[in-house]
Amino acid sequence: MRNKCADAYQEVLSTGRLNSDNYTLADFYTIDSDDIFTKTVPYYEYVKDYKEKKYYSYQRQLVSACNHRVKVKDPWTGEIKEMIMMGSNNYLGLITHPKVVEAGINAYQRYGSGASSAPLLSGTYDITRELELKLAKFKGTEDALVFSTGYSANVGTISALLRPGDVAIIDKLDHASIIDGCRLSGADLRTFKHQDIDSLEKCLETCKDKYKGKLIIVDGVYSMDGDICPLPEIKKMSDKYDARLMVDDAHATGVIGLYGKGTAEYFNMEDHVDLILGTFSKTLGAVGGFVAASTKVINYLRFYSRSYFFSAALPPNICATVKAAIEVIEEQPELIQQLHNNVEYLHSKLKNLGLRVTPPGTGIITVILNDEVTLRKMSKVIHEKGLFINPLPFPSVPRGEPRFKLSLMATHTQEALDEAANIFEEACNEFDIIESKVYAMLASV
Numbered sequence: 285m286r287n288k289c290a291d292a293y294q295e296v297l298s299t300g301r302l303n304s305d306n307y308t309l310a311d312f313y314t315i316d317s318d319d320i321f322t323k324t325v326p327y328y329e330y331v332k333d334y335k336e337k338k339y340y341s342y343q344r345q346l347v348s349a350c351n352h353r354v355k356v357k358d359p360w361t362g363e364i365k366e367m368i369m370m371g372s373n374n375y376l377g378l379i380t381h382p383k384v385v386e387a388g389i390n391a392y393q394r395y396g397s398g399a400s401s402a403p404l405l406s407g408t409y410d411i412t413r414e415l416e417l418k419l420a421k422f423k424g425t426e427d428a429l430v431f432s433t434g435y436s437a438n439v440g441t442i443s444a445l446l447r448p449g450d451v452a453i454i455d456k457l458d459h460a461s462i463i464d465g466c467r468l469s470g471a472d473l474r475t476f477k478h479q480d481i482d483s484l485e486k487c488l489e490t491c492k493d494k495y496k497g498k499l500i501i502v503d504g505v506y507s508m509d510g511d512i513c514p515l516p517e518i519k520k521m522s523d524k525y526d527a528r529l530m531v532d533d534a535h536a537t538g539v540i541g542l543y544g545k546g547t548a549e550y551f552n553m554e555d556h557v558d559l560i561l562g563t564f565s566k567t568l569g570a571v572g573g574f575v576a577a578s579t580k581v582i583n584y585l586r587f588y589s590r591s592y593f594f595s596a597a598l599p600p601n602i603c604a605t606v607k608a609a610i611e612v613i614e615e616q617p618e619l620i621q622q623l624h625n626n627v628e629y630l631h632s633k634l635k636n637l638g639l640r641v642t643p644p645g646t647g648i649i650t651v652i653l654n655d656e657v658t659l660r661k662m663s664k665v666i667h668e669k670g671l672f673i674n675p676l677p678f679p680s681v682p683r684g685e686p687r688f689k690l691s692l693m694a695t696h697t698q699e700a701l702d703e704a705a706n707i708f709e710e711a712c713n714e715f716d717i718i719e720s721k722v723y724a725m726l727a728s729v
């Protein structure tokens with residue numbers, strides 16, 4: 285089979301450069317070579333060409349807080365540029381909420397800058413435990429455990445519970461940290477088609493006599509398109525096949541459910557999920573992660589979750605910040621409604637432009653294109669016009685369906701939403717997207 289990395293390597297050897305338009309990130313994964321560094325040579329030229337064309341929109345440096353409008357150091361001019369921020373996970377704007385910031389500052393003054401140790405040694409503080417109990421109450425479980433990231437919460441929880449001879453059954457689009465946790469556990473991993481209950485059932489049927497323990501894992505809200513998992517149907521399957529059920533609420537916490545408690549609240553199914561995962565790096569405005577479950581399961585995880593006890597504990601100032609963020613969600617549920625109003629408003633504007641947009645309902649709207657070079661060129665134009673959004677190329681989304689992800693905030697003003705829609709319209713006109721047959725066809729679907 286043709287190896288594109290080898291082609292790229294040859295192109296670099298013969299011309300001294302690489303045309304990045306002909307490649308994607310996935311092409312540099314492997315090359316047949318005795319030197320593990322060979323693949324970095326064409327990849328280096330790929331990124332260099334990408335940057336020279338000014339398509340590279342990663343790691344733009346913010347020089348202000350991540351508010352609904354931000355100041356960004358323009359990577360091409362070096363100037364400080366004001367932009368509308370629609371590329372963060374700060375859905376309710378809590379990163380700069382006065383109560384959240386004040387709680388963090390006070391805790392910083394009281395406890396200093398770090399936790400100094402792993403949680404089982406001297407890294408647990410009174411505020412750490414207060415946060416765990418707060419999270420458990422918020423999620424309607426008996427207890428909770430905090431980790432230093434959402435990634436390590438997934439990896440640690442899954443690998444602590446699954447053993448060789450067990451099986452993890454996951455949606456094909458589950459987050460990478462879920463996949464990594466499954467791989468680390470030594471259990472087998474089976475995937476079902478995205479959001480497809482028939483495919484889940486087929487998978488469970490095949491697995492039912494072959495494995496001992498079974499764990500179904502889904503994202504509550506999928507991070508790429510913001511679609512919500514069909515929890516009632518999934519729960520029926522987990523009951524029918526005696527499988528445990530885990531939901532990753534990273535993009536659901538503070539976003540769905542009347543009081544922002546996440547997927548179980550949204551479906552009125554609190555008490556029906558065995559393990560609820562979450563992160564502090566999105567709505568909760570900081571960094572860290574958690575798992576909420578029964579007392580016995582949490583107790584077990586404290587000593588069997590390697591990413592928990594072999595890693596430094598969350599700093600107490602972060603614990604205080606996150607606890608205050610949950611309190612704000614409880615005190616100001618109107619922020620959640622405001623987020624949804626903003627999503628509905630911008631969604632209808634983009635749809636009316638004739639764009640192919642994913643349905644509203646969470647904090648995420650995606651605009652799907654049909655070729656990656658256009659995505660790259662449009663990224664440049666949209667950046668120049670002052671809108672900060674994230675392009676999602678293959679392999680993070682299916683080949684031939686690259687997209688822009690817009691993450692909205694409760695704090696966006698109508699003026700900013702109108703401005704974002706105008707920027708999109710101008711950029712689409714520049715690339716003749718709206719008039720194109722493909723878009724006319726897709727918009728009518």
Ligand code: PMP
Pocket residue numbers: 433434435436438459461503507532534535563564565571572573
């Ligand atoms: N799960 C999902 C669904 C996510 O989107 C993310 C973050 N992208 C994580 C887990 C990991 O969370 P963290 O950023 O806190 O490590």
